[in-house]
Amino acid sequence: MEYVGTPDAAVAAPAPGSVLRRKGGWSPLIRVVGTPHGLAVEKDYSAKPLPIRATVARLLVRREREVLRHLQGLPGIPRLLPSPDGLRIRTEYIPGRPIHRLPPDALRPEIYRRLEALVRAMHARRVVHLDLRQRKNILIRGDGQPFLLDFANAVRFRLTGGLSGWTFAQLAALDRSALLKYKNRYFPALLTDADRQQLRRHRRVRRLWLFKPHKSRAKDVIR
Ligand SMILES: Nc1ncnc2c1ncn2[C@@H]1O[C@H](COP(=O)(O)OP(=O)(O)O)[C@@H](O)[C@H]1O
Ligand SMILES: [Mg+2]
Structure with a gap:
């Protein structure tokens, strides 16, 4: 495979047991574990309270695992590993950095092309991710292969026609518009005229929005 990344000595593998995220409420604990x-x-x-464990947690785990299982084999989807019970999801640890933490000289066009191909392949399996705007959900491995993480919000469509087909198309377009945001911000040399037009359209729509997240304003520039 063509080498597009930079050897990433800064990304040392975390020790088993390291906690990556601990949030309250319904959110799971995310940690690194050693497995066979x-x-x-x-x-x-x-470790969530019983009412959550007994109900929504199992459902969320089952749904996310099911989507991951369906996507196995695509380059850029972490391998699903066996879990000890119905309250945990284990995936292979991918050494890399989230897309917004890559040093500028590592932002090769090939990375974006692979990301686009990955999302296209996911859509071909009729899965929409729906949380690609969250930059932490896109991890770039040291060799430049992008990975999609966090399928908690993803939806798999089994039917192709009618309302289901229409809904899938709308949601797939949302995933693609998230990609366009990354293209504009990190790979502006790849933007086409059609992309710029679409970005301008998005911007006009966002301006109509009364409460826009303050963070988006400075980055609203079309390159
Ligand atoms: N397979 C993986 N390899 C490396 N890091 C991962 C992996 N899965 C998750 N992470 C890290 O853990 C974080 C949280 O995982 P994620 O599935 O996105 O949970 P949440 O639903 O809490 O956002 C990710 O943003 C990423 O930094
Ligand atoms: Mg996440």
Whole structure:
């Protein structure tokens, strides 16, 4: 495979047991665990209060696992590993950095092309991610291969026609518009005239929005 990244000495593998994220409420604990299949990231709902464990947690785990299972084999989808119970999801640990943490000289066009191909392949399996705007959900491995993480909001469509087909198309367009945002921000040399037109359209729509997130303003520039 063509080498497009930079060797990333800064990304040392975390020690098993390291906690990557601990949030309250319904959110799972995310930590690195050692498994017979290698280093894994575990999304764990087992310490949540019983009412959450007994209901929504199992459902969320089952849904996310099902989507991940359906996408296995695509380059850029972490391998799903066996979990000890129905309250945890384990995926192989991917050494890399989130897209917004790449040094500028590592932002090769090939990375964006692979990201686009990955999202296209996911859509071909009729899955929409729906949380690609969250920059932490796009990890770039040291060799330049992008990975999609966090399928908690993803939806798999089984039917192709009618209302289901229409809805899928709308949601897939949302995923693509998230990609366009990354193209504009990190790979502006790849923008086409059609992309710029679409970005301008988005910007006009956003201006109509009364409460826009303050963070988006400075980055609203079309390059
Ligand atoms: N397979 C993985 N390899 C490396 N890091 C991961 C992996 N899965 C998750 N992470 C890290 O853990 C963070 C949280 O995981 P994620 O599935 O996005 O949970 P949440 O639903 O809390 O956002 C990610 O943003 C990423 O930094
Ligand atoms: Mg996430």
